[in-house]
Amino acid sequence: MSRKRTVVAAAALLAGALALSACGGGGGGAGGGGGSSANTIKIGFMGDLTGENSGIVIPPRNGAKMAIDAYNASNPPKQIELVEYDSQGSPDQAVPLVTKAIQQDKIVGLIGPAFSGESKAADPVLEQAKIPSISASATNPGLAKNGWKYFHRVVAADSEQGPAIADFLVSAKSPKKAFVISDDQEYSVGLADAVNQDFTSKGVAVERDQFAQASSDYSSSVAKIKADNPDVIFFGGYYSQGGRLLKQIRDAGVTALFATGDGSLDVGLINGAGPQAAEGAIVGCPCAVPGASATQGSLKTFYDGYKSKFNVNPAVYATEGYDAATAFIKAIQAGDATSDGINNFLATLSFDGVAKPVKFQPNGDVVSTDIFIHQVKNGQLELLGNSKAAKLG
Structure with missing residues (x-):
C-alpha cells in the first residue's frame, strides 16, 4: 500500500485528542445565535444531512464534530461552535443557507459544501464574503478552476x-x-x-x-x-x-x-x-474506508474513537471531515480567528492528517491525489x- 501514514507523534496527539473527546461531550454549543461571541467562533457544516444521499455526508459531519468536540474539551481560549446547514445536496437550498450562515450566523469558515453541484452554486457567495471553505467530499475538477481564493478541499478531484x-x-x-x-x-x-x-x-x-x-x-x-x-x-x-x-x-x-x-x-x-x-x-x-488500513497507528485510533463516540463504524469521508475541521482548528490555535486570518493561514498549512497529508495548492486542491x-x-x-x-x- 502506497498510502502515506501519519507520523508517530501525530498518532500520539490524535490519541490524546480522542481521549479528550470521549470525556468532553457536546459540540461546542457555547454562544448563542446572531454571531460569534468573544469566546466562541462559529464554523459551519453544509451538506445533505437528511436527504437520499445523506449517507455520504453524515460521516464527514461526524468526523468534523469529533475533532471540534476534542478541541473544545481541552478548554481553549476560544471555543468552536459547529453550526449545521442541511442543504439536502440541493444547489437551490445551498445558496440561501450559506447566505444565512454568513449574514445572520456570522460564521468565519465552512466545512463544505459536501457535493459539487451545491459547491458550484454556494462558493461564489462565500468568495464574495471572503469566508474560507474546506470541502471534505466535493470532487468536480471545475471547482478549482475559478480563481477562487477562499475555496479548499481535502479530497482529490x-x-x-x-x-x-x-x-x-x-x-x-x-x-x-x-x-x-x-x-x-x-x-x-x-x-x-x-x-x-x-x-x-x-x-x-x-x-x-x-x-x-x-x-x-x-x-x-x-x-x-x-x-x-x-x-x-x-x-x-x-x-x-x-x-x-x-x-x-x-x-x-x-x-x-x-x-x-x-x-x-x-x-x-x-x-x-x-x-x-x-x-x-x-x-x-479518494479515500480509504475500513479494512486493513485501520489495523494500526493513527487510523486505528481514529476508527476506534469514532465507533466509540457514534456507535457505528466510520464510513466514506469521515476522516476527511475530521481533517477539514482540524485545519480550521489549527488556524484558530495560531491566533487567526477572523475569516481573512484563517484563509491566510490555510495557504501555509501543512500537517499529517488522519486521512492523508494536508497541504493546499494555490487553487485550493489538496496536494495528495491517491485513489x-x-x-x-x-x-x-x-x-x-x-x-x-x-x-x-
Whole structure:
C-alpha cells in the first residue's frame, strides 16, 4: 500500500485528542445565535444531512464534530461552535443557507459544501464574503478552476479519481468496450466524463448515456447497455441512483463488471441493488474506508474513537471531515480567528492528517491525489487498496 501514514507523534496527539473527546461531550454549543461571541467562533457544516444521499455526508459531519468536540474539551481560549446547514445536496437550498450562515450566523469558515453541484452554486457567495471553505467530499475538477481564493478541499478531484478508476479497470479486465453512464448532476457528469476520456485515450470503445436525476426507471439506458454488450460499465453518480440502476441492469441479464465512484461508496448501493446484484461491484474513492488500513497507528485510533463516540463504524469521508475541521482548528490555535486570518493561514498549512497529508495548492486542491479501490464482497464494501496496486478479488 502506497498510502502515506501519519507520523508517530501525530498518532500520539490524535490519541490524546480522542481521549479528550470521549470525556468532553457536546459540540461546542457555547454562544448563542446572531454571531460569534468573544469566546466562541462559529464554523459551519453544509451538506445533505437528511436527504437520499445523506449517507455520504453524515460521516464527514461526524468526523468534523469529533475533532471540534476534542478541541473544545481541552478548554481553549476560544471555543468552536459547529453550526449545521442541511442543504439536502440541493444547489437551490445551498445558496440561501450559506447566505444565512454568513449574514445572520456570522460564521468565519465552512466545512463544505459536501457535493459539487451545491459547491458550484454556494462558493461564489462565500468568495464574495471572503469566508474560507474546506470541502471534505466535493470532487468536480471545475471547482478549482475559478480563481477562487477562499475555496479548499481535502479530497482529490475527479480529474484524478476518474482516470485512476479507468486505469484500474483497464489493468484488471483489459476491456475492449465500456459503457459510461451518469445522471445529470454536476458531480455525476464530471466524473463520468473523466472516466470516458481516459478509456478513449487507452483505445477502449466507449458508449455514453445520461439520465435525469429524478428518474427511477432506467429501462431505456439499460436497453442501450444490453445492446452494446460492454465488458465493463461505469456509473457516475450517487448511491441512491446507482443502486436502482445496478438492480435493473442485473435484472436485464447484463453481467458486465459494474464500477462507480465515491458518491456510491455507501451501503446504500448494496441495499438499493440487493446483495446478489451488487456482489463484485467496484467503487473507487479518494479515500480509504475500513479494512486493513485501520489495523494500526493513527487510523486505528481514529476508527476506534469514532465507533466509540457514534456507535457505528466510520464510513466514506469521515476522516476527511475530521481533517477539514482540524485545519480550521489549527488556524484558530495560531491566533487567526477572523475569516481573512484563517484563509491566510490555510495557504501555509501543512500537517499529517488522519486521512492523508494536508497541504493546499494555490487553487485550493489538496496536494495528495491517491485513489483507493473498494469492492462489494459478501454484501460488504471491502478495501482492495491503492488503485495503482489493487487487485480484483
